[in-house]
Amino acid sequence: MIDESEFITRLQNPKSKETAFRELLSLYKERLYWHIRKIVISHDDTDDVLQNTFIKVHRSIDKFKGDSKLYSWLYRIATNESITHINKNAKRLQISNEEYQTNTINNLTADVYFEGDEIQLKLQRAIAMLPQKQQLVFNMKYFDDLKYKEISEILETSEGALKASYHLAVKKIENFLTSD
Numbered sequence: 001m002i003d004e005s006e007f008i009t010r011l012q013n014p015k016s017k018e019t020a021f022r023e024l025l026s027l028y029k030e031r032l033y034w035h036i037r038k039i040v041i042s043h044d045d046t047d048d049v050l051q052n053t054f055i056k057v058h059r060s061i062d063k064f065k066g067d068s069k070l071y072s073w074l075y076r077i078a079t080n081e082s083i084t085h086i087n088k089n090a091k092r093l094q095i096s097n098e099e100y101q102t103n104t105i106n107n108l109t110a111d112v113y114f115e116g117d118e119i120q121l122k123l124q125r126a127i128a129m130l131p132q133k134q135q136l137v138f139n140m141k142y143f144d145d146l147k148y149k150e151i152s153e154i155l156e157t158s159e160g161a162l163k164a165s166y167h168l169a170v171k172k173i174e175n176f177l178t179s180d
Helices: 004-012 017-040 043-063 070-093 097-106 118-128 132-143 148-155 159-178
Strands: none
Touching: 004 017, 004 043, 004 070, 017 043, 017 070, 017 132, 043 070, 070 097, 070 132, 070 148, 097 118, 118 132, 118 159, 132 148, 132 159, 148 159
């Protein structure tokens, strides 16, 4: 494991920034890809958002103060970029975010990178029905196995509110999956 403060110093030093940034990419690219993929659903959109995320990180790493863990900061940027992507596309298509998410889920079977079965597709539909905040909390807790403290840093929300959101999300998903 790397020493985070030393790593941040290397990222912020003009002489070592590029090498350290390549390390950062290597360390976090896959984890952030899957975090973003759970939000935007489409592989192609995920690649775009991931690229935007790392561009934003590269441009603003000098402003990182270390008030949170580096990965929390990266997740926050990736989450915000994902939400921005959804909002922008929904607005461009003149539909709601929920309609956009539903359309994306419905197109998932045509995505050559989706290897899920009918049950996974139904789970994705259930998650898409949740309000955005509950989607984020559910994905980070259930799929990424993040602690409430970590999610709290990423979403800048109290742990109590996150626990309530997760509980409500689980109940709604259970209801969706058991009804038919």
